[in-house]
Each structure stands twice: as C-alpha cells, then as structure tokens.
Amino acid sequence: MSEHLELIRHFSAEQLATLLREQGYRVTVDEEGRLLRSASQGLAFLARFGNAAETDGQWLDVTFGLTLQVDGELPAELVNRWNSRMRFARLSHQGDALVLEQDLMVAGGVHVDAVKAQLTLWDRLIQELVFFLREQLAADDSQRASA
DSSP states (O other), X not given: OOOOOOEEOOXXXXXXXXXXXXXXXXXXXXXXXXXXXXXXXXEEEEEEEOSBOSSTTOBSEEEEEEEEEOOSOOOTTHHHHHHHHOOSOEEEEXXXXXEEEEEEEOTXXXXXXXXXXHHHHHHHHHHHHHHHHHHHHHHHHHHHHHO
C-alpha cells in the first residue's frame, strides 16, 4: 500500500514561518523575506535563507542560528567538547559569542514531516546546549576552585 507523499522542494519565508508556527513558535519575517526571527527556551534565534530556488522568493535551504554573548572567558576546548558529543548542529566561538547553527536543506524533495522533525531537533539542540554549558562551566569552576 503506497501513500502519496507531497514533498517540499523549496519554500518561501512565509511557508517556513507557517511550519514554525505550527510547531508553537512565534515568528516574524523580515520585509525582504530572507530572514526569520523567533525564540526557543527564551533564547532568540534567526533563520537565514541561503540558496535561492528557480522560483522568485523560494529557497532551497536555511540555516538556524543562535548567538549567545559570552561574559568572561570560556575554556578553549568547550566548543570541541560540544562538537565531538553532538550531531546535527555545530558550535563555534566567534569573537565574544558562542554560535550554534543547524542547516536544513529541502533541495531534491523532503517530506513535510521530515522538516517538522528538523524543527523539533533544533529546539532540542538549544535545550541540550543550555544544559551542556551549565554542566561544563560548573565542572570547570569546580576544577579551578580545587586547584
């Protein structure tokens, strides 16, 4: 028994915003339709579109990005610890900020449920990052205190 699966091959900013709203996010779309603003776990993030599809205003991919300002110094190996433990998103140290990014590509065709799963994963990765930072920074503080 086969079901007809409607694939997403590209999306507009408003179409992705609608999918995010269906997942419970509040979303704003910039005037040019190239950027979405939202938040998860009380942390603001952006969705930046990358490669344009052949149809105007349609995109083949998007990068979700969360930027956390760093107050003070972070252990140099913190980013490597995250990246060696976690999949699906990358963490980088850029100036005085930590940046978490996840790519979502629909080129070639992706079922809407797969896109929704990626949105759920993004939310989960933000939760994991908050927990990871608390855990790692507390461990680093306790090591410094005992030294």
